[in-house]
Amino acid sequence: MSTVNTVVVKNLSKSYGNFLAINKINFSVEKGTIHGLLGENGAGKTTTMRCLLGLSYSDYGEMYINQEKISKKNHKIRRNTSYLAGDFRPYENIKPMEYFKYILKLENNKSDRYLELSELFKLDLNKKIKELSKGNKQKVGIVQAFMRNSDILILDEPTSGLDPNYQRVFRELIFSEKKAGKTILLSSHDLLEISNCCDYVTIIKEGKVISSQSKEDLIKQTIKKISVKFSNPPDEKRISSIKAINNFEVNDDQITFFVSGDINEFIKFISEFEILELETESSNLSQTLLEYF
Numbered sequence: 001m002s003t004v005n006t007v008v009v010k011n012l013s014k015s016y017g018n019f020l021a022i023n024k025i026n027f028s029v030e031k032g033t034i035h036g037l038l039g040e041n042g043a044g045k046t047t048t049m050r051c052l053l054g055l056s057y058s059d060y061g062e063m064y065i066n067q068e069k070i071s072k073k074n075h076k077i078r079r080n081t082s083y084l085a086g087d088f089r090p091y092e093n094i095k096p097m098e099y100f101k102y103i104l105k106l107e108n109n110k111s112d113r114y115l116e117l118s119e120l121f122k123l124d125l126n127k128k129i130k131e132l133s134k135g136n137k138q139k140v141g142i143v144q145a146f147m148r149n150s151d152i153l154i155l156d157e158p159t160s161g162l163d164p165n166y167q168r169v170f171r172e173l174i175f176s177e178k179k180a181g182k183t184i185l186l187s188s189h190d191l192l193e194i195s196n197c198c199d200y201v202t203i204i205k206e207g208k209v210i211s212s213q214s215k216e217d218l219i220k221q222t223i224k225k226i227s228v229k230f231s232n233p234p235d236e237k238r239i240s241s242i243k244a245i246n247n248f249e250v251n252d253d254q255i256t257f258f259v260s261g262d263i264n265e266f267i268k269f270i271s272e273f274e275i276l277e278l279e280t281e282s283s284n285l286s287q288t289l290l291e292y293f
Contacts, residue, residue: 004031005064006152006183007052012061014047020207021047024061027202027212029185034178036198037187044207045187046086049156052185053083065152082148086156086187088141092130096123096140103144114147120173121166134161142170146177153177155186159193171197221260228270229254229277242269 007029014022022044029035037045050056052063054070063070068077090099100114118125121139124132129140138161145153153174159167174184174197188194194201195215202212223246233253239245244266247258254277259266 006031008064010062023207025209033199035200036194039204043204081152082145082150084145097125117143225281231274
């Protein structure tokens with residue numbers, strides 16, 4: 001069964017004056033998945049999203065949503081796409097209820113899903129937005145992104161300002177949306193958020209994509225720390241020949257191995273020797289992602 005990509009980015013570049021914000025980046029977002037853009041602040045995540053939405057125009061490259069090319073004139077392909085800006089700023093002198101109704105009226109959308117979502121996030125609909133805390137203003141942004149029932153959601157730092165409990169509520173919401181067939185592209189500089197939420201991860205550093213792969217493939221790269229006590233340990237030259245061993249530390253007859261990739265190769269290797277004791281410890285996905293920075 002062939003993969004269907006909802007979003008495709010090819011050789012995308014964008015400069016602001018002499019500053020090259022993104023440099024020939026490539027990645028694709030598979031339909032019905034949660035795809036994370038991971039990078040430090042200023043890496044190019046927001047610029048990429050703004051180009052996808054036509055809020056900023058690229059200097060070079062191509063972008064596609066549902067196999068239709070994004071251009072300055074082709075706005076219709078974004079009608080079924082919802083967006084939460086990283087610097088979300090709603091009209092502050094009205095109440096959330098009024099704000100949601102206004103946005104939906106502009107789009108001739110009769111959805112009342114904002115009621116369900118506001119209850120989910122315990123958002124006060126009848127207090128003026130300017131009176132809300134930073135976290136509650138972010139909830140307004142989340143509700144306005146999800147209330148339209150769009151098939152594609154582009155979310156820039158969506159949990160910024162939320163306390164841990166509502167970060168969990170947000171994760172449960174996007175898992176539910178994914179189950180309903182929605183495609184979600186979200187950005188974050190938070191390793192834990194990306195590792196907890198995403199099926200695929202594209203890592204952007206200084207405007208360049210340095211990795212774009214599935215969470216499963218990233219987990220395979222997770223380094224395992226395995227300490228083995230041998231009756232007669234292997235020599236260091238032999239250890240160095242095993243590709244799955246990234247590094248090792250020798251302490252008399254005990255050797256600590258740092259293993260990634262094909263664990264079977266490592267097991268076959270140590271099974272050639274008499275083992276007295278064995279202990280294992282794995283790093284988590286966040287630690288693996290951290291190695292890219």
